[in-house]
Amino acid sequence: MPPPGIVIEGLCLRYAGESIFENLSVTLPGGRFSALLGPSGVGKTSLLRIIAGLEAPAAGRVYAEDNAPLAGRVAYMAQQDLLLPWASALNNVMLGATLRGEARDPQRAEALLHRVGLGHRLRALPATLSGGERQRVALARTLYEERPVVLMDEPFSALDAISRARIQELAAELLDQRTVLLITHDPLEACRLGHSLWVLAGNPATLGSPLTVPGAPPRAPDNNSVLHMQGELLRRLAALSPA
Numbered sequence: 426m427p428p429p430g431i432v433i434e435g436l437c438l439r440y441a442g443e444s445i446f447e448n449l450s451v452t453l454p455g456g457r458f459s460a461l462l463g464p465s466g467v468g469k470t471s472l473l474r475i476i477a478g479l480e481a482p483a484a485g486r487v488y489a490e491d492n493a494p495l496a497g498r499v500a501y502m503a504q505q506d507l508l509l510p511w512a513s514a515l516n517n518v519m520l521g522a523t524l525r526g527e528a529r530d531p532q533r534a535e536a537l538l539h540r541v542g543l544g545h546r547l548r549a550l551p552a553t554l555s556g557g558e559r560q561r562v563a564l565a566r567t568l569y570e571e572r573p574v575v576l577m578d579e580p581f582s583a584l585d586a587i588s589r590a591r592i593q594e595l596a597a598e599l600l601d602q603r604t605v606l607l608i609t610h611d612p613l614e615a616c617r618l619g620h621s622l623w624v625l626a627g628n629p630a631t632l633g634s635p636l637t638v639p640g641a642p643p644r645a646p647d648n649n650s651v652l653h654m655q656g657e658l659l660r661r662l663a664a665l666s667p668a
C-alpha cells in the first residue's frame with residue numbers, strides 16, 4: 426500500500442477559550458515531503474500532535490486519503506531526541522517494540538544504525554554520543570518503526586550547520602517515498618527537503634497556498650531552485666513579522 430496523503434478537514438483548536446485555528450483544511454500529498462514553517466506559537470506543533478492522534482481538536486478531522494485508519498501508521502520524531510539515558514543506542518532504536526511488548530529485531534536495528542553511520546556505537550549510551558549522533562539514533566528509531574507517515578518537529582534544529590546538512594541528506598534518502606511532514610524554522614532546510622512548503626500564520630492560523638520546489642530532495646544548498654525558493658519563503662515569512 427503506498428503511503429497515503431493526509432486530509433485535514435475543518436480543524437478547530439482552542440486552548441482556554443483562545444482560538445489557535447478555526448476551520449483549517451489542507452491535504453498533504455502522499456509519498457512526499459511537506460515542510461511547515463511559521464512564527465513561534467502559531468500552532469505548528471499542535472497541528473502535528475493532532476495528526477499524530479496525541480491531541481483532540483475541538484472540531485474537524487484528520488484522515489488518510491486511502492480511508493484506512495491512520496492509527497499505527499504514523500511515526501513521530503520530536504525536537505529533543507528523547508532517548509532513554511540508561512539504554513544503549515541499539516536498545517533505544519528498538520524502544521517502541523519494547524514498550525509495546527513486541528518481539529524485537531536486533532539485526533534490523535543494527536542495520537539501521539549502520540545506515541545512519543553509527544554501526545561502531547551500537548552499545549553506546551546516549552550521554553557518550555554527540556548531539557548529532559543522538560539525533561541519528563532518533564532517526565534510526567523512527568525508521569525502525571517502518572511507518573508510512575512520518576511527522577518531524579524541528580528534529581535537526583539543535584545541530585551545527587555541517588551535522589545538520591548531513592542528517593538532512595540522510596533523512597531525505599531514508600524517508601524517500603514516505604508521507605513526511607517536517608516542522609522547521611529554517612528556510613534552507615525546508616527548501617532542501619520539501620516538495621511542498623506551507624506557511625502557517627495568523628490568529629486564528631491559516632495556511633497560505635503552498636510553494637512547490639522542483640527537483641528531488643535532498644537538493645544542494647546552492648541549487649538554483651533552493652536559492653530562489655528560499656528567497657520567496659523569507660519574503661513570505663518577513664511579511665508576517667513587520668519590523
Ligand SMILES: Nc1ncnc2c1ncn2[C@@H]1O[C@H](COP(=O)(O)OP(=O)(O)OP(=O)(O)O)[C@@H](O)[C@H]1O
Pocket residue numbers: 440441445463464465466467468469470471472
Ligand atoms: N496544552 C496547552 N495548553 C494551553 N495552551 C497551549 C497548549 N499547547 C500549546 N498551547 C499554546 O498554543 C499555541 C500554539 O502552540 P504550538 O506549540 O503549537 O506552537 P508552535 O507554532 O509549534 O511554536 P514554536 O515554533 O515556538 O514551537 C501557543 O500559544 C501555546 O502557548
